[in-house]
Amino acid sequence: MKAVEFHLPQDVDKSFIVFREKGDFFPAPWHYHSHYEFVLVNKSTGKRMVGDHIGYFEEDDLVFMGSLLPHVWVNDPIYQQQGPEEADALVIHFTDDFLGEEFMNIPEMDHFKKVLKLADRGMALQGETRNKINKIIRDMPDKTGLQRLSDLLLIFDIMAHTAEYDLLASPRFVQNFHYDSSDRFKKITGYIMENFDKDISLSEIASVGGMGVTAFCNFFKEQFRVTFVEYLTTVRIGHACKLLSMNDRNVVEIAYECGYNNLANFNRQFKKLKNMTPSHYRKTLIVPESNIPSGTTR
Template sequence: MKAVEFHLPQDVDKSFIVFRETGDFFPAPWHYHAHYEFVLVTKSTGRRMVGDHIGYFGEEDLVFMGSLLPHVWVNDPIYLERRADHKADALVLHFTDDFLGEDFMNIPEIENFRKVLKLSERGMTLLGDTRKKINALIKQMPDMNGLQRLSSLFLIFDIMSNTNEYELLASPRFVQNFHYGSSDRFKKITGYIMQNFDKDISLPEMAAVSSMGVTAFCNFFKEQFRVTFVEYLTTVRIGHACKLLSQNDRKVVEVAYECGFTNLANFNRQFKKLKSMTPSDYRRTLNI
């Protein structure tokens, strides 16, 4: 399933896009674009795929996604078969990091929101009061004048900058920039993992790459990633497996070995633990 580049129309007198998607179902294919994007579903149910994450959406579902992150929203059969008693409906906001000029995202007032933009590289589903507040603002934006709309977007930025009511979606494998602006040691570690995740990587090997002892490396890794090295490596491997399962018809056992797993049983167990489904079930969900 190859992602296509996709763009929404933008009015020449507006700096960012507010778009209502209404129809029997959501027609956009598996796609990506340079814009950051909010998707608020107001009517309809179904499943959404963001990077290698598959989740389910209903009314009031709100997701924020970073630039170039592949995604698709697929309606339930009642919509695809045109049996629903109402149209599917969603509101979409698109903006680029330079929509108010090249230096806008570098001004001091945006510092906290820049951290949110970094998180959005994996996609974020918003929860709780944060979702309620942002949904209320987005619903009003189509009827606002230009300055009101811009002011509401800034208010959304502020809400996003001061919340922990979210869940990250795609695995680290789908993050396209692995530098995170941190130390050379951090870059060496992430670079080595991405180049060698399909092989057997030992803790002593990683400690040597990072010029640290094994215990120091384990502590450093847990502090930086909030998970252990083994947990992270498994996530990267499963993320790559999802990519292979979506792009070719290799046997599951071939995918497992290509992603660095030494036996099929462990691959199936780890895949189900992270994705709540087997690799075969995952592949079937992609036949959309």
Template sequence: MNTHRIRSPELEHDFVRDTKLGYEPEGTYGYVRCLEHGVPNPLVRWHYHEEYELHLIIETRGKVFVGDYIGHFEPGHLVLTGPRLPHNWISTDIPAEGVPLRDVVLQFSDEPLRRATDLIPDLRDVLPLLERARHGIEFFGMSDRARERLVRIRSLHGLKRFTEFLEFLGELSECSDYRLLSSMPLQSFDDDTSLAQISTIVDYITENSASQFSMAELSKRVGMSESQFSRYFRRATGNTFTDFVNRLRVTRACQLLMETDRYITNVCYDAGFNNVANFNRRFLEIKGMTPKEFRKQGEARFGGGAPRQG
């Protein structure tokens, strides 16, 4: 019998952010909150929250889960996750006595910073970084610098901490050696009208990814020829129309594989693919593993079974 056991990420509420877990005490910080913790720790779980989180691994190796991304981490692993993006780091080499300091973390809210960019034009340089963070960003070659910045930020308060944070945010926004982990961003370009049209189509595809539609049908919706639509679509999304749809459907399949026990055949059709062979081939191309392997590896995001409360 096929069940539908839900394995959704846990929403982290502010009231669980106890100093015993590694958080700074309420009232001792301003816009930027610091967190340090070792393993084992109740914070190590499949979860999400409203804040951005910059996460630096100090010790241990293991598997990292960000959205539908599954990868490996080691000391120096530096990732920025955006609001409500599920994530977890599962260490696989914890000694019997545990590790006192595994993670150094910064958390900061979305709305105040975006409102500030409306009032202070100089801050707008960070907006592309914030957009990329919605999908999770792994930075390369910045771990030593990040450690220095994070230690300094934690030691400062008030305006000095905020100034140091902004300088660090500026460095991250200028870093060109990075990769997006969970999915694809929508890139802007000069033709605002065409971008708006493509954005409308992207929204439609996202909401109806399990339905069957063709590029010819969607290009007619925005009054473009297929060749014109194809050109603008690739420029806006960084993908061909077919690749984008396949990636979106694979992302949906990943969610179903991680959060339900539906048979893989059912997941194939629920995600919008019309035959299992094509589904398996596209999934392997995009995720580097089969759907079965993905589901098996995804089980580890809870650290061994059901999600823990923390």
């Protein structure tokens, strides 16, 4: 069985990904990606395959996997699309350079770098370590910014000082697994990042990947798990969030800079992704004067 390479969408205003999967939360095929990954099962049972390891998961199952390690989770029928129960999981993705190329080389990360090496085989966390990390992860979706980052670093510290885990894939599998990757993805994502403030037609972006439109659409959805339009929208709205937090330009100007010529469409797409309007988002970033300690200058 050949593993499929995935390229995961990410907001440009976030350094790592935290998201909830509900319903049939593992619709992906046997796949791998460049991100490190935590998978916490809140509610479901089923079978998971990590490398050449086949095991079973249930509520509270927590696995940490390294970059490029093939894996797949399969819910039991009761939790699948037509099942009577709804599955629920939390997932964290990050790359080894998500805080800069030198971050993993600072002295404080020495112990955790050993964990990253073990994660090449996949780690099923156990005991009190699992309980502590599960609690942290379950609180993360309701947090933002530095709070989430602080929680992730706390998880790193816990894992750097524990022996409560089972390694999953065999060393032989990790040594012998070879993945196929091309610069096609870099060309596509690079072009989007350089031109997201303009209209990008499907024929235009398909030609960047050296494909026809139909082949590109199928290829993009398979690899990125979202459509090209959905991915482009995520990039544009992420950039809008950055601009809303950095300057006082009005929303119309920001919408135009992010590739939207229609303010109503910009507001609609923003609210769809962020569950609030751009104006409301900007207001949430403002610290009320009453919350600033006396003697503090802004």
